[in-house]
Amino acid sequence: MFKHYLITALKVSRRHPLFSLINFFGLATAIAVCLMIFLYVHRELTFDRFHENAEDIYRISLHMNIQGEVMDEPVSSHAMGPDILQEFPEVIEMTRLSHWYEPVTIWQDDDRYMSVEYGLYAESTFFDMFSFRLLRGNTKTALEDPYSLVLSETLAHELFPHADPMGQVLRLGSRQQAYRITGIIEDCPSNSHIRYNLLRSYPSLLETSSANFYEWDANINAMTYVKLAPGSDVAQLKEKTKPLTYEKVNYKFEGMGVNIAIGYFPITDIRLHSPFGADMVETGTISKVWIFSAVALFVLFIAGFNYVNLTIAKSGKRAREVGLRKVLGANKLNLTRQFYTETLLITGISFILGLLLVEFSMPLFNHTLGTQLSLADTPWWSWVVILFIFVGVFGMLAGLYPAWFMAAFQPVKILKGEFWNKPGRFQPRNLLLLIQFMVSMALIVCTLVVTLQIRHLYNRDLGFNSKGLVVIETDTYEEATLLLNALEGYPWVRNQAAGSSFPGGNIYMEGVEIQGMEPGIMTSRIWTDYNYKDAMGLQMYEGHWFSGDGEFEAENVIVNQAFVRKTGWDDPIGKTVGRGGYEYRVIGVLQDFHYQSLHHEIEPLMVNILSSRPNYLERPYWVVSDYSDINESEVVPAIGDVWKDLFPNKALSYHFLSEHLQMQYVNERSFGRLFMGFTILAIIIAMLGVLGLSSFMAQQKQKEMGIRKVLGASLISILSGMASGFVKWVLVAAIIALPLAYWYMEKWLAEFAYAIDFPSWTLLAAAVAMLILSMSIVIFQSYRAANTSPVESLACE
């Protein structure tokens, strides 16, 4: 019997090519979209869960409260980890990482070098804490001695394609410090918040840095991880840490309204629930996971509704068959099984097509999202779940209703030709059509708003000039000065300056004392030279900029408007700002500019003259060069030549400021692109449904059209009659879906510090677009039927 069902299903598919094509295309696309989103969601939800004891690993974080202003930082001082390990028995392991955000230069010989991102310092307990596999070397000793180096598999192969890397010596960084390779580690899994290409032993950091590693309030840039004994109470541990924190650091701030609290943040929550502004890799948000999951469901629903709608629409053509089968002895169960087999067959084939589609689209998907997802990475059990969901649940839901619908046909009525629902009676396919229109319109609104918001992020006036600027990294003030002098003679250098940071770059935060305010405020701080304002295109709000680079400017400071707002100064010029025993006099106020990404509000900023930058802050110094009359592609070789003349043994590290700034929104951009891609697919699938349905309606109404034509109706009146049936549903869908879309997108926009006002026209645009799209399809489909000679259309009945 099953064989018969299968053969019939295949023959039916062949007999109705348009319907079959729409079904296969729609379902396969929906399945592909769902699979890709599943891979993405699976990756996000399993971030950092591959470590054997992931549930017990926590990262120490700082919760700073400065007179009610709260800051959460994912870093700790280097001194905290060992003290906490020693003090609390439930902390059974501890390891520290130190990550310098600049790339590391690896010297292969005097002329050959490469820059590598994610070069960490890691303690020897790294392999005890985490489940990253060391492919070669000893996990206990690989990171034990100073100047030991562990390379990722890919990097090792790149550096030593034909030789054994173990035991080889490489020189790293501007000081060309020699490191011995003591291990090869597997490439970093893409679903890890810790990223590495190379690991330097932690003792190397202690040997090369003059920073203070032994005080709780010094050198706060370590990532400290602790493993707790299973079943430990984290809240209790946090409570227990308070006295230790007081003893180590908080006693210093007593009576100043400043408090530091130690937090233990689960590593499995870092990816999606991070409250921290920055992390080693960009963190995601759980809302994005929900949004994509919802899109996947929407797409699947739309395709499922198409299937149900088209099958029911087609049932008219098959009614005679159903009636006959009943006359010949088929019962409801036989027919339900038959139609369900058809659904399973179509879903099964679509599933295979969907897999192929995923395989083809994966590179584009990965490129857009910056991931390395692959179907092969999916664990076996999820295939069982996926198959069950698609072929089982989805197949059943989409197949059962049409099967039940058709199996319920009365043979006598069918044989008399009375199988259609009576006019006026509610028809489920209208509900499905309505939901399709609703989902499509809501998606159009969401896509438009997301796109406009992202464009707003790109195009917002940042308060400085980001175009035509190249940023070059140097190690010392002297190097920066040398480079500035060397570049000065070139005609394409319009302006240039040096500073301790640049917009979008890393920036120091410090607490400063303000006259009449206890305990002062937290502010970002940069040191720049005299030219910085003009090179960056910054504007003064009041007062004046530095008048030169000389030592006489060392006591002056320039602040931004946010700083003034924070302090509540009415007349900021001449006021003093205290820091580390020095007092600086405010000589000017800069107009606010976005020195951080638009995810953040503009915070207070103070600017000191670069020549007064304290030595302990070390490197880097950034030279910002404003070029003109030269192409971007020509700038780098030109600067490279100058660089090589000046520093023949140093690697040139540079980037274009505009590109760097765009990188800040790479997540939003990929989100926007994917969202748009999936929306377009969803709309295509929905419109295919309208195509199928209107084609069926045109056939069903062919006789009616013939009669109308005989009675003198014009082509336009016939077409408008056909279209009006759909217009009604588009309008109802608009009334329901658009307020929902508005409500949701208002909520989404509220997450941005700088959001657009909700563009109301998008609501109208979505409704009009849906109306035009569906009407065009309906009219196109009906035109042929309406144009058929009435003699033919009446004869065919």
Add this chain to the structure above:
Amino acid sequence: MIKTVELTKVFRTEEVETTALNKVCFEIGEGEFVAIMGPSGCGKSTLLNILGLLDNPSGGQYFFLDHEVSGHSEKQRANLRKRNIGFVFQNFNLIDELSVFENVELPLIYLGYSSAERKQRVEEVLEQMQIMHRKNHFPLQLSGGQQQRVAVCRAVVTKPHIILADEPTGNLDSTHGDEVMNLLETLNKNGTTIIMVTHSQRDASYAQRIIRLFDGQIVTEDKSTEFVLAAAAAQ
């Protein structure tokens, strides 16, 4: 074999009530060939649907193989129907997607025959009806006469006690019509009971008895002219 007692069928809509059959009583014995005749709208097809267990009467009794079936559920009727009744329709009602073989095979599938049994029975009946050479063709590749022959094959493949034919020659020219009527006659001679609805006097002449309906009631019940002549000739 078949007996109706005051069989009534009333169709009701919100505004109109139409009596399609009004207290119809008759009996049909095993091996009979009966034609039902009458003008359009007289209730012929309604009667055939009830006799074929496709529909239930609104009143009266219907005895099928000595069992009262007028109150049977759809499931019970379907069960009786598939084992005992074969149908031949005016418009053949073959399934276009299935081949000749598959169309004829269909009732056997629903009766749960094995694949080997089905093959044997179908080929047997196709041979018998001389359409074996077309077994892999699809209905639309056949002439009207051939299609009706396939429909007859499908009706007899389960060896039913009774065949109900609704205007079996209505869509055929006279040559093909005669061919089909000869087939039905042969089946009847071999013992199958046949009840046929027809407008055609010529087709009715193949029957042993004619039931004439008018406005839902039997107006006459007589032997067919040809049958009377044949009987007389035989004497």
